Amino acid sequence: MTPFQSRLHPASEAFQAQRAGMLSLIDELRTLEQRAADVSARAAASFERRGALLPRERLGRLLDPGAPFLPIANLAGYGMDDPDPAACVPGGSQIAGIGFVSGVRCMVVVTDSGIDAGALTESGNQKLMRCQELALENKLPFVHLVESAGSNLRKYRVEKFIRGGGMFYNLARLSAAGLPVVTVVHGSSTAGGAYMPGLSDYVVMVRGRAKAFLAGPPLLKAATGEIATDEELGGTDMHASVSGLAEYVAEDDAHAIAVARDIMANLGWQRADDPAPFQPPRLDPEQLAGVMVLEHRKPIDMREVIARVVDDSCWMDFKPDYGAATVCGHGRIEGHPVAFVSNNGPIDPAGATKAAQFIQLCNQSGTPIIFLQNTTGFIVGRHSEEAGMIKHGSKMIQALANSQVAQVTIHCGASFGAGNYGMCGRAFHPRFCFSWPNARTAVMGGEQAATTLEIVARQQAARKGAAVDDAKLAAQKQEIVANFERQASAFHTSGHLLDDGVIDPRDTRAVLAFVLATAREAAQRKTNPLQFGVARF
Structure with a gap:
């Protein structure tokens, strides 16, 4: 190839005139961009009074320092939202672009709530949808910082409403394409805007500020006559503990953005091969020998176990206030992202729903799941049946049975009833399954089984009008308890090949690191399958 010989003369008057004209246009562009920032900044005093960050401050905290950021549709709405060029504020009340969050290249959209309280505009809707399309085409996670008063009803246009469904x-x-959607709700997310967090994979809400409802208090009163405060109707605490919409609760904007960065970091998308540097657990794994109670009826916080297994004893709780007896969250083992599901009590409807959602999210991100079993099973009783325990428990079973990521089960304590199934027991094909020496597995406790049969026997005798032989029932009860107890121990179940071995609890981190590395190698190894087994000749 021959080097190109330029004929331009940068010192010529023509070149300099062209350059000056171009620089003038660039200045005009920067002025228009600055106009949006200046208008938004006028709300600074209002944001400061409520302890909130301005939208551009939120963006700055979200993005990795020093990493490149490519703005998208920076002039959206110019000449469209307002026909007067001198008055029009470009940007569509959205700040958007491709940048890096915890090392992951993402599509980022921030509602510019400093302009008209973040009310949705036609150009803003189109800009948002274009960013979503770009994320789909380029396989980018979508991070959305939301604070919007919703549509401006005074400027209602039916076409905007119809197209906005996109x-x-x-x-x-x-989400279906396997691209995580992370939404931080900093303020209101009303009406159609409520579906932004509703259709997100991970939702962070700021306590005392974030609100999400299909109809705000004024519309609710107009439509139904019902009176409710915005906190009662759609506040953070309600969504974190009752509706389950919020996975994480933050105390302020900065905390919420830090949580969003942690979410992206825990997806493990920033590395293809080697893990990040890691620190061993701060809490000594040797203490695992004394963490678990040997009597399964006594409660224990399984986070005490997790904290002695994960890197630097750091842990990110998923939906901690919803279905609180079911523990889900993210951590790392030797630098590699992992997920945990465990139990601080029986699995209730909210806990089963949470676990089902969490298992699906782990499959979306390709994160292996570690099940630390310590459960008395799915909760029973009239209230739980009315709450839909069967259908919600079935969600968990469905998610687990169809999960495609590597799953490792450790029997740490009790494993009773269908809880054994829902927590990835042997029948659900975990990649590896180990037991601690104290683990107990049974369809139910021996005492429960014996008492159940005693009640049935007494009812049968009553229907027949026959006398009850108390001595015979006592002997039967003793026999049943002994039979259950004999088969429940980890040594018995492991001896029947119902796990892959009994391990020292203090070796749990090392065992998990080894088997997870084995699973990663398997995923990366390319083989050449044949239509036949190689024959000997």
Whole structure:
């Protein structure tokens, strides 16, 4: 190839005139961009009074320092939202672009709530949908910082309403495509905007500030006559503990953004091969020999176990206030992201729903799941049956049975009833399954089984009008308890090949690191399958 010989003369008057004209246009562009920032900044005093960060401050905290950021549709709405060029504020009340969050290249959209309280505009809707389309085409996670008063009803246009449904269509497609959608709700997310967190994979809400409802208090009163405060109707605490919409609760904007960065870091998308440097647990794994109670009826916080297994004893709780007896969250083992599901009590409807969602999210991100079994099973009783325990427990079973990521089960304590199934017992094909020496496995406790049969026997005798032989029932009860107890021990179940071995609890981290590395190698190894086994000749 021959080097190109330029004929331009940078010192010529023509070149300099062209350059000056171009620089003038660039200045005009920067002025228009600055106009949006300046208008937004006028709300600084209001944001400061409520302890909130301005939208551009939120963006700055979200993005990795020094990493490149490519703005998208920076002039959206110019000449469209307001026909007067001198008055029009470009940007569509959205700040958007491709940048890096915890080392992961993402599509980022921030509602510019400093302009008209973040009310949705036609250009803003189109900009948001274009960003979603770009994320789909380029396989980018979608991070959305939301604070919007919703649509401006004074400027209602039916076409805007109809086309706006594409925002929610795209969010569903992003999630289905395996592209995580992370939404931080800093303020209101009303009406159709409530489906932004509703269709997200991970939702962070700021306590005392974030609100999400299909109809705000004024519309609710107008439509139904019902009176409720915005906190009662759609506040953070309600969504974190009752509706389950919020996975994480933050105390302020900065905390919420830090949580969003942690979420992205825990997906493990920033590395293809080698893990990040890691620190051993701060809490000594040797203490695992004394963490678990030997009597399964006594409660224990299984986070005490997790903290002695994961790197630097750091842990990110998923939906901790919803279905609180079911523990889900993220950590790392030797630098590699992992997920945990464990139990601080029986699995209730909310806990089963949470676990089902969490298992699906782990499959979306390709994160292996570690099940630390310590459960008395799915909760029973009239209230739980009315709450849909069967159908919600079935969600958990469905998610688990169809999960495709590597799963490792450790029997740490009790494993009773269908809890054994829902927590990835042997029948659900975990990649590896180990037991601690104290683990107990049974369809139910021996005392429960014996008492159940005694009640049945007494009822049968009553129906027949026959006398009850108390001595015979006592002997039967003793026999049943002994039979259950004999088969429940980890040594018995392991001897019957119902796990892959009994391990020293203090070796749990080392065992998990080894088997997870084995699973990663398997995923990366390319083989050449044949249509036949190689024959000997």
